[in-house]
Amino acid sequence: MYRILKASRLAEKIFLMEVEAPRVAKSCQPGEFVIVKMDERGERIPLTICDYNRETGTVTIVFQSVGASTERMARLQAGDAFQDFVGPLGQPSDFVKEDFQEVKSRKYLFVAGGVGTAPVYPQVKWMKNHGMDVDVIVGAKTKDLLILEKEMEEVAGQLYITTDDGSYGRKGMVTEVIRDLVENKGQHYDVCVAIGPMIMMKFVCLLTKELQLPTIVSMNPVMVDGTGMCGACRLSVGGEVKFACVDGPEFDGHLVDFDEAMKRQQIYKTEEGRAMLRQQEGETHHGGCGNCG
Ligand code: NAD
Ligand code: FES
Numbered sequence: 001m002y003r004i005l006k007a008s009r010l011a012e013k014i015f016l017m018e019v020e021a022p023r024v025a026k027s028c029q030p031g032e033f034v035i036v037k038m039d040e041r042g043e044r045i046p047l048t049i050c051d052y053n054r055e056t057g058t059v060t061i062v063f064q065s066v067g068a069s070t071e072r073m074a075r076l077q078a079g080d081a082f083q084d085f086v087g088p089l090g091q092p093s094d095f096v097k098e099d100f101q102e103v104k105s106r107k108y109l110f111v112a113g114g115v116g117t118a119p120v121y122p123q124v125k126w127m128k129n130h131g132m133d134v135d136v137i138v139g140a141k142t143k144d145l146l147i148l149e150k151e152m153e154e155v156a157g158q159l160y161i162t163t164d165d166g167s168y169g170r171k172g173m174v175t176e177v178i179r180d181l182v183e184n185k186g187q188h189y190d191v192c193v194a195i196g197p198m199i200m201m202k203f204v205c206l207l208t209k210e211l212q213l214p215t216i217v218s219m220n221p222v223m224v225d226g227t228g229m230c231g232a233c234r235l236s237v238g239g240e241v242k243f244a245c246v247d248g249p250e251f252d253g254h255l256v257d258f259d260e261a262m263k264r265q266q267i268y269k270t271e272e273g274r275a276m277l278r279q280q281e282g283e284t285h286h287g288g289c290g291n292c293g
Contacts, residue, residue, distance in 0.1 A: 011145050049088065108135070116218070
């Protein structure tokens with residue numbers, strides 16, 4: 001069992017939990033994810049890691065309650081436990097694996113949207129711990145939905161906050177801040193890392209393509225079972241078939257076919273849709289997640 005040491009509500013329907021998971025904490029890296037399961041019959045829920053502490057053996061997760069399982073999970077409190085907390089899974093962010101001098105020579109821009117702020121945080125923290133100052137844009141619908149502001153402030157070189165309704169920080173979407181920084185403020189970036197809702201990542205990529213700014217995205221939202229079995233996270237990346245949970249979750253955003261990914265995500269939600277995908281794509285749908293039947 002994996003004990004929950006801390007449970008708090010960050011915003012409406014957004015929750016943070018610090019979990020005792022020493023083996024995961026010992027080896028996890030930014031970009032990777034875990035699969036949590038509340039009990040024997042519980043659904044497997046893939047979640048990107050928000051923070052980890054190798055000394056205390058703890059891992060922090062942040063999730064949005066969007067369905068029956070995550071709503072049940074949101075009711076867990078400090079002292080409760082998860083039956084399974086499996087990880088780290090997936091591939092770490094590229095900069096963890098690349099030549100450090102090369103990474104250090106680049107200017108990074110991180111763009112976080114809504115709940116996507118959680119997986120951006122460990123990446124920015126990694127940069128700070130390695131002596132790099134990076135610019136970070138955090139976008140939220142309203143002030144009340146902004147999460148991890150204080151934590152992000154501590155690790156970001158420069159933090160730009162924007163809300164869709166202007167209730168806090170600048171008014172507008174993250175794409176407007178990117179354009180302003182590059183076109184009006186003369187900022188030059190070598191790499192952009194954008195993590196948030198699919199529609200945000202799609203529009204960030206359309207803009208950064210125009211600005212010729214290489215961009216990494218996290219395709220975590222399309223994952224279902226997170227084990228390479230259900231086929232839900234199948235993507236076209238540069239014309240090749242990839243699976244977000246095995247080959248990602250991070251990919252070159254300029255190569256991802258977002259329209260196809262968003263359409264598949266919709267189709268996958270229904271029984272008929274899953275049956276259709278199973279027929280079209282055959283062996284990638286093994287039923288491992290229990291959703292395919
Ligand atoms: P949201 O809808 O509140 O959007 C957050 C911000 O994204 C907005 O404030 C805006 O600045 C930007 N944005 C949204 N639409 C945009 C557009 N069309 N053009 C430009 N910018 C745009 O976000 P939310 O409700 O917190 O997001 C929830 C989604 O995030 C879920 O679908 C979840 O799956 C996903 N998510 C993704 C990851 C990941 O790894 N990519 C991690 C956690 C959550
Ligand atoms: Fe990747 Fe199921 S989430 S195959």
